[in-house]
Amino acid sequence: MKVVQLKMSTKQQALFIIFGGTGDLAKRKLYPALFALYQKGIINEHFAVIGTARRPWTDQHFQAVVCESLPEQDAAAARKFAAHFYYQSHNVNDTEHYVTLKKLAQKLDEKYQIGGNRLFYLAMSPRFFGTIAQHLKSQEIVTADGYNRVIIEKPFGHDYQSAAELNQSISKYFSEDDVFRIDHYLGKEMVQNILAIRFGNNIFNSLWNNRYIDNLQITLSESLGVEERAGYYETAGALRDMVQNHILQIVSLLTMKMPTTYSEADIRREKICALKALKVYQPQEVAENFVRAQYQAANGLKGYRQEDQIASDSQTETFVAGKLKVASENFAGVPIYIRTGKRLRQKATRIDVIFKPVPGNIFADQNLADNILTIKVEPEGKVSLQVNVKKIGQGYQLQEQQLDLSPENRNGQQIPEAYEKLLLDALAGDATNFTHWEEVAYSWKFVDAIRQAWDNSQQPLVEYPCGSMGPKQADELLAIDHRNWIY
Numbered sequence: 001m002k003v004v005q006l007k008m009s010t011k012q013q014a015l016f017i018i019f020g021g022t023g024d025l026a027k028r029k030l031y032p033a034l035f036a037l038y039q040k041g042i043i044n045e046h047f048a049v050i051g052t053a054r055r056p057w058t059d060q061h062f063q064a065v066v067c068e069s070l071p072e073q074d075a076a077a078a079r080k081f082a083a084h085f086y087y088q089s090h091n092v093n094d095t096e097h098y099v100t101l102k103k104l105a106q107k108l109d110e111k112y113q114i115g116g117n118r119l120f121y122l123a124m125s126p127r128f129f130g131t132i133a134q135h136l137k138s139q140e141i142v143t144a145d146g147y148n149r150v151i152i153e154k155p156f157g158h159d160y161q162s163a164a165e166l167n168q169s170i171s172k173y174f175s176e177d178d179v180f181r182i183d184h185y186l187g188k189e190m191v192q193n194i195l196a197i198r199f200g201n202n203i204f205n206s207l208w209n210n211r212y213i214d215n216l217q218i219t220l221s222e223s224l225g226v227e228e229r230a231g232y233y234e235t236a237g238a239l240r241d242m243v244q245n246h247i248l249q250i251v252s253l254l255t256m257k258m259p260t261t262y263s264e265a266d267i268r269r270e271k272i273c274a275l276k277a278l279k280v281y282q283p284q285e286v287a288e289n290f291v292r293a294q295y296q297a298a299n300g301l302k303g304y305r306q307e308d309q310i311a312s313d314s315q316t317e318t319f320v321a322g323k324l325k326v327a328s329e330n331f332a333g334v335p336i337y338i339r340t341g342k343r344l345r346q347k348a349t350r351i352d353v354i355f356k357p358v359p360g361n362i363f364a365d366q367n368l369a370d371n372i373l374t375i376k377v378e379p380e381g382k383v384s385l386q387v388n389v390k391k392i393g394q395g396y397q398l399q400e401q402q403l404d405l406s407p408e409n410r411n412g413q414q415i416p417e418a419y420e421k422l423l424l425d426a427l428a429g430d431a432t433n434f435t436h437w438e439e440v441a442y443s444w445k446f447v448d449a450i451r452q453a454w455d456n457s458q459q460p461l462v463e464y465p466c467g468s469m470g471p472k473q474a475d476e477l478l479a480i481d482h483r484n485w486i487y
């Protein structure tokens with residue numbers, strides 16, 4: 001048996017400096033993820049966190065907030081963990097504040113014997129990233145004796161141009177190897193499973209091309225509405241919020257060629273090629289291949305335009321469906337249908353790979369079901385394969401059957417949250433599940449063409465009722481190709 005060498009998670013020592021330490025993301029995701037790593041002993045004695053934001057909090061208050069953000073079971077452990085947290089009120093444009101930050105960082109580095117390893121987590125508006133990066137360098141908050149990594153939250157720009165400027169403002173001070181751009185979908189267990197399923201099984205690997213695959217379908221549906229994020233969402237819309245990053249990342253994992261080795265450099269190289277191979281549409285092609293829509297009041301739920309802080313004539317799309325084409329040897333001619341939206345029937349993230357029918361099928365009169373490989377990412381991580389078998393009994397009828405290929409949880413381990421995995425990867429310096437700048441660049445180029453066509457188009461947004469699976473135009477996108485959504 002071939003032994004696969006896994007990168008083992010060993011004890012890590014690091015100082016985290018979180019810009020945006022009082023924010024929602026820090027409380028909902030980062031502190032619980034760090035706590036999980038602490039509970040597992042991965043970060044333990046030799047770690048500390050400095051949270052910064054403008055509010056004038058004390059360390060005690062910050063530590064209380066951190067404790068509140070953690071799961072309730074273990075109050076004593078939570079307090080011990082939170083004792084590693086320090087707060088600094090910080091104006092990112094004020095050089096003096098970086099001087100204070102440096103002193104605090106040095107003090108904590110000595111106190112916890114961290115050895116100069118620093119992770120700078122930028123969880124605030126991207127317009128501050130450049131100035132933060134510049135000050136980290138000029139005020140020598142980066143160390144000479146350890147690693148210095150920057151973790152960046154989305155959105156990475158709002159189009160190619162702004163993303164390129166943002167990237168330049170960071171790359172002046174940090175090399176690409178030290179920049180970790182988060183796409184939390186890449187930390188999801190079932191998204192990570194795509195490569196295992198594809199490249200770990202000859203039965204899938206050898207069929208994974210346009211000779212055997214008829215079409216791919218990706219659905220990221222959400223039941224929640226815009227919630228408290230009107231300000232951001234009005235400038236983003238579903239295309240920028242979900243397609244540019246999460247959906248295109250999934251597309252790249254589904255269509256990339258097999259990397260030469262299972263390594264960061266080789267995987268990212270193939271993902272870049274996959275994104276480069278996406279056909280960038282002309283305006284007329286956008287009209288033919290993309291649908292944008294907005295949710296309307298139904299089932300006791302408000303319509304998008306009636307939500308707080310949303311313009312009553314807002315043109316922001318809360319739903320996108322599209323048909324993507326890939327100009328690669330293996331995927332030319334295989335349509336990739338994608339769909340995402342808010343206030344849809346239910347929260348579900350899934351991928352369906354629909355295989356072509358058997359050529360010269362001797363059961364053609366029986367209307368055989370398609371072979372479909374389904375990867376359910378959420379709410380439940382499941383994998384299944386639809387096949388045809390003989391119905392038990394007299395005669396010769398076939399029936400479809402679902403084979404459950406879901407990974408068995410052999411050691412009964414709790415599946416780690418995406419942020420826990422990604423933070424551990426960043427600590428270990430493994431950027432495989434972070435997006436390379438070139439991936440971001442090609443994704444924006446693809447998305448910009450759609451956005452520009454919409455901005456210049458007279459066609460109004462279409463509507464869909466809350467609780468549905470989107471507008472009928474999203475179904476027509478497939479019907480015209482004699483196909484339908486599997487989900």
Ligand code: BG6
Pocket residue numbers: 184222241242349
């Ligand atoms: C975020 C989007 O990136 O992903 C949100 O900004 C969306 O609008 C969220 O709700 C969905 O993530 P998940 O993990 O809940 O599927």
